[in-house]
Structure formats: structure tokens, C-alpha cells
Amino acid sequence: MFTLSWSTLRDRKQLFAGALVAIALGVALVQASLLVLMSVSDPVIPSDLPRAERNEMREGFVGAAMLMGLQVPLVVFLAVFVVGSTCAFAVAQRRRDLALLRVLGGGRGQVRRLLAAESLLLGVVGALCGAPLGLVATWGQARLLEHVGFVPAGFRPTYWDWKAVLVAGATGTGIALLGSWNAARRAGRIRPLEAMHDTGAAARVMTPGRWCVGLSCLALSILLAVGAQAADMIGAVTIAMVLAVVGAVALSALAPLVVPLVARVFGLMLRRSALGALAEANIRDGARRNAAVAAPLITLVSLVLGLSGALGVLARSIGVEQEHLTRGDLVVTSADGARAARLAGIPGVADVSTRLTVPVPVTAEVRRDGPGAARPHVFDERVIAVDPAAYARARTLVPVSGSLADLRGDTVAVGSAVPAEGYRAPRVGDTVSVDVAGRERTLRVVAVLPETLDIGDEFLIPREALPADLLAAAPAESVLTVAPGTSVAEVAKRVRAAGLGESTTVARWAQGRADAQQDGNDKIFAVLLGLAGVYALIGVVNALVIATAERRAEFAVVRLSGLERPQVVRMALVEACAVTTIGLLLGGLVAAAGMAGTARSTAAATGTPIVVVPWGMLATTVLGAFAVTVVAAVVTTREATRERPARLAGART
């Protein structure tokens, strides 16, 4: 039996190479994710650094660990998806071969065992190739984290850990076996009669398994999309991300149904030329093949658009929220508190509310959630010093408990980032410690501020609680209210002329907050989907290469019917472009469903429905997808048409 496997392997290089590449890269990616996750979860932080820097570095690592924790399941999902789809496709392409085996006396079990043994072999070889590739991927992932600033420059991840390597290898092998399991089961049912037909009986594309996966994921997607409309904003954004995954699986499974429909639409444009008509017919006829090419594209697009759209909504909402929360005309950023203090003297300024960011570490003795003794935890390296009355006038944030009016003397109002770190938030009546220039001070919590999307006013301290020299030196941000009848622009000009700082309108300032958040999001996105996106694109190329290599005889026939080689290449190109478009559209559909949910919930939260279409990312994805498929289609078709057609047309491939 293995002679057959080996010789098939030799003869159908593309088929096996495709599956091998998918497995090896999947293993490499999973391994890299695991290793980097391990490295950032248990970072080595130099003890000779100042405490503030050490804390900052630790915060970076915590963020990186959170991201990698998200990335591991994402990468495993992609690996399952790409490997599974490639293996199943590879088996589908060998249908006639397998039918011939049945005619020659092969039993069902033999066909199944042959495929299972092959995929086990592929899985093991793929895992072995994947392990060294994992070193490269680990390096790349670490550099990516370093580049976006989550880890300090020169961060060295663990490159080898037997547990991680074995887990990744086992995952790859397991996925390969699972991926071909279903295909092998189906292959066992291939009827020997199928070998007798010249063209090969069109195998049923929509198998019960495909229906089952497609419909159940579709139902789940619809539930998610409906649920997102009712969820709060963070919920809706989370749902949009999950929807990107589930929806992609649903539409990929149902793609063979959709492909012919979309092909019909394309046909209206293509039908005028003979080549176009042929391409259209091929798209519809090769539904299985085209679905295999479209599947990784659908996933890629829905993940890219879904994730970046959801993150974009989050950023934009922060801007909208900040704008809603702020009452005033201008926001002035001053270099220090001393300058900010002079703003009130500018003619035309009716009110000033200044926030001073003072570098004072805040410690509190609080419990972690769940069991565990109370112990001191450094929450923040800075506090915000304000004039409580002015703050209350310029900011519409109403405490959920306590009152800002009590913010006098050694007191503090706490914000929402505290529980976010897994510690129980201090309550009204609790105390926190601040380290003011080496002297510890105890502050009583008098108010708890509601949760906001943006991290900002976590520890609000009245100005009088801090020494004047610290306040005078602290960077300041002031909300100015302009006196009635005075031009806002004129006041801004005066502020600048006095050298007190840069002014922007509240709207523009809020937009700036959103942009800052978006910058952070872009980094998160790059870490999450950078390598994974490349992997999905490789999956697309893989499917195209497999699909085209199997079309030698078909190409030979159309050449014998009078098409020249460049025309065949053009025909394949049109098909590839159409399939790419289909993949992009379906992926976009999934992303759109997620966006509809977030739009509804942001409308409920902020009054304006927020939809962020990440145009830049969309353009990059579309161009990247087309570039990759066009190049792959041209190269593989040229390769598949190299031999003289008369030799190939009659031959069994």
C-alpha cells in the first residue's frame, strides 16, 4: 500500500507539498505563539532599573501576555482551518484515484487506512519541519512585540522548550489527522464506478458534514449578530470578534453554494467574451475547488476587517465618549502646572479646569479577586491632581458612590482601571497610600468614578494634598470655557501668544484621544494578526496551487480546442480574480454583520451609531489578496500548461 502512497507523493507533489506547507507553518506558528506567551508571562526584569521603569516594563509584559493569550487560540483556529481545508481538498482531488483502487479490489477500510496513514505521515513530517520554522516564527513574533513597544528592546524569548514544541507538533499532527478523518471517511464511500467515468462523477460538494458545520455556524453567527445589538459596547465589540471567526467558518463551509451564485453575477460581465464565458462556466463547475481557495480568504478578510473594525469602533467610541464627558470650549496642553495656573488670567477665559499628572506611586492594601490575603499592590505610578470644583464643572462624570464634593485634604477619588487589573477596587472608606517625594501619605477614598472606555482619571487627588513644587512641575491639561461673546479662536491665539500651551477644540482633542487609542490598537492588531494573516494568505496560495496543478488535463483540452497558452493563463487569471472577489465579499459580509452589532450598541451608549470601516486595512487586504492570487494563478497555470497539450489531454492525471 505504501508504494502507492510514496509514488502518489512523487507524482502529485503539489498536493502533498501543499498539505505539508500548511501543517509545517501551522505548527511553527503555534509553537512561536506558545513560546512567546511563556516568555512574556514570566519575564526577566532587571532589578537594577528604577522602580518606575520596572513597573512600566512589567505593565508592558502583562499587556503582551494578554495579547499572546488571545493569539494562541486564534492561531490554533487558523491552523485547524487551513490544514483541515487543505487536507480535505487534497483528498477530494484524488477521488478518481481512490475509486480506481476500489475497482482493483481495494476495500473501504484499505482506502481509509491509506489516507489516515498518509495524513499521519504528513502530520509527523510537517511537525518535524515546523519545529525549526518555529524558531524563525518565534524570532519574528518577538521582534514584532519589540517593534510595537510591548517588550523592551533586545527582548530575548525562549526559543526552545520541549513542552511547547511537543504541544505544537502534536497539535499539527492531530489537526492533519482530524482534517483528513472526515475526508477519509467520505473517501471510503467512494463508489468504484466513479473510476469508470472519464470526467469523474461530480462528487457531491455539499456533504452532510459541510451542511452541518455550515448551518450550525450560520445559526450561531445570526444569534451572535442579534445578541450584539442588545449587548453593551465592550460586549458588542467582543461579540464582533467572535463573530468574525464563527461567521468565517459558516460561510467557508457554505461557500460551494454561494460560489455559483456569485459566478452568475460575474457572468453578466464576463459573458461577452468567449474566454469570459468559459471562465464563468469553470467557476460554477469547480465549486469545490473554488470554495477551497475562497475559504482561507473569507477567514482572512473577516478576521482582519472584523478585528480592526471592532478595535476601531472602540477607539472612535473613546473619542465620542470623551467629547460627551467634557464641558468647555478648548483643551490646552501645557508643559507644566505653573503655566497652566496662568491660563485663568488670559482675557476672555471664563473658567479653567486643570488636570495635573503628578508622578506619585499609589499603593493600596487590597485583595485579589477570589481567595488570597490582602497585600499591598502598586496600582499606578501617577495621580491626577485637580481642583475638585473646577473638575466637576468641566467634566460630567458622576461618581457611582461617594461624592466629589468630599474631595478635600488627604482624600482620593478612584476610577475604573483598578478592578481591571484583577484586584478588588477600593471602596469609599478604604484607604490608599501615596509616596510623595519619599514620604508616605495615607488618603481616604471618598468617591468611586464610573467606568469609562478610556483609561484616565484613575486616582483623582485634590491639589492641596500635594506639595506646590510637584504641582508646578507636572504636565497639565486644562479645559477652558470661553466667556460669552469672545471668539474661541481668539482665546486660543492669546494662549499661544502667552506661551502657556497648545490649544485645540474639545472635539479635536477628543479625536486625538481616539487616535492615540487607535495607535495602540494598530499595535495590538499587528501582534495578533501579523503572522497569522501571512499564514492565511499562504493558505490561499496553497489551495490555488493544488487546484491548478490538478487541472492539467482540462487545460490541455481547452488548448486542443483552440485556446493559446496565454489565453489559458488569462482564463485562469479571470477565474482566480473572480474567486478572490467572492472570498473578499463573503469575508466582508461577516465583518459587516459584526459592525452592524457594534453600530447599534454604540448608538445606545453614545447616542451616535459608530461604524469604523478600516479603509487602509481593507485596501491592504484587497490588494494583498489580489496580488497573491494573481501571481499564484499565473505561475501555476504557466507551469500546468508547459507540456504539449496532446500528450496530456488523454492521459489520466
Next chain:
Amino acid sequence: MGGMSGKVEYAPRDAEPVRPAPARPDVPVLEMRQAVRGYGGGDARVRALDGVDLSLDAGAWVAVMGPSGSGKSTLLHCAAGLDTVDSGRVTLLGEDLTGADDRRLTRLRRGTVGFVFQNFNLVASLTAEQNVALPLRLAGRRARREDVRSALADVGLADRARHRPRELSGGQQQRVALARAMVTRPRVLFADEPTGALDSASARTVLGLLRGMCDDAGQTIVMVTHDPVAAAAADTVVFLADGRVVDRIERPSARRIADRLVSLEV
């Protein structure tokens, strides 16, 4: 087929070890009774076999002829257990194929029947030798080199054992396919347009080989063809039209077959 005698020990367990000699000459090798097989549904339903009655004796070479769409291929598929009839009865070597499960049909393919196709259906990646050995391996039997070589020698291709299909001419490929079909010593050889893709010289060689198997070893052959010359090499020609057997001629000439065929077409 003198070369076959050395392979008796590898004969399928469920097959007769010695040939020709069907145990009971009075029992037909293949019997079809009122066999019906249709495709498609509703108005588009086509009855490829519409009540076929056919009985074939052991050791005979039967050619099935008829116009395109007369049901020749379906008849072959149903007779060989590759397809099942909707109603009626098909008996092959006394074994009822109607309602036989996959396991029985697989066993049948391993030892009782062999196939030759119009497009050869060799596995492109395997050498001639490996292609011939494939059915033995699939049947879980040891493929002894001398058995495989002698099967190739029987079709005159002893010197081509290491060649791959693409290095062989069409006629040579079909002879490899013939060796592959015969290596398990099948009781019945089913041939689907075996000369359909060959030039006339190669076709003559293949027909000569079939004739030899039939004469020397009493091989039972069921062949579907549309070529009167090929059919004339057979002992009996059965004519099919619209899914029914319409005529049967013994030892016919190519001209007579052609005339009969034309009369069926018009």
C-alpha cells in the same frame, strides 16, 4: 496462457484453483433476469437497462454492442457489480449481486472479476510492474516478482517492467492494463471499449491477446465495444438497443455486425 500455471498457489481463496473448467458447464457465468437500471428522475428519467435478459456461458467471449446510449456500459457495470440494478436479478458465478454488500463486492473484485478500460486507468506514478502488482497487494497477497513478470511476459511486455505509463505507447499501456487485470486470475474479465483509444495495429494486438486467453485458458470475457472489428473477434455478439437485448449473433463477421448495427441505428 501457459505462464499462468505456475501461479496456482496464488489464486484467490474463493476462486477455483484450476482453469478452464467451470465446475458445472450448465450453470451460466453471468445471468441477468429482467434487469432494470434507470438514471435521473421525473420526466428526465432514462432507463439505461429496460428489462435485460442475458445468459453467458463460461469460457466464452461475448461482445456487447449497440448504438450510443443503448445501455452497453450500464450493462457491463451492473454485470460486474460496480453498479446495482433497480429491479431484476444479476447472478455472477452463481452469486446473486442484487443487494450484495460492499464487502462481498470487494471480495468479488479481488479475485473473481478483472477490469480493462478504454482509457487504461493505469496509475501514472507506478511502473508497469507496480501497476500489475497493485491488485495482488490490495487483496493482501504477496506479489511475487516472477508472477508479475510472467503476467507482463504474457502480454509481451517483459522488457517494459520498469517503465512508467507515460513512457509507453497507448497499445503498450493497454497491455499493461490487461496484465494487471489477469494477474489475479479472474474468472470473468470485463473490458470496457478496450480498443477504443488504440490505433488499429495496437487494437489487433490487444484483441489477439484476448483471443489467446479465451482459446488457451478458457477465459470468460465480457467486452463492450462499438467497433465491429473488435466485436468480430469475440465468439458471440449481443446487440442492445434502448436498454434491451435485441439480437444475438454467434461467430459473426465484422461486415455482418456492421450491417446489423446500422439497422439498429436507423
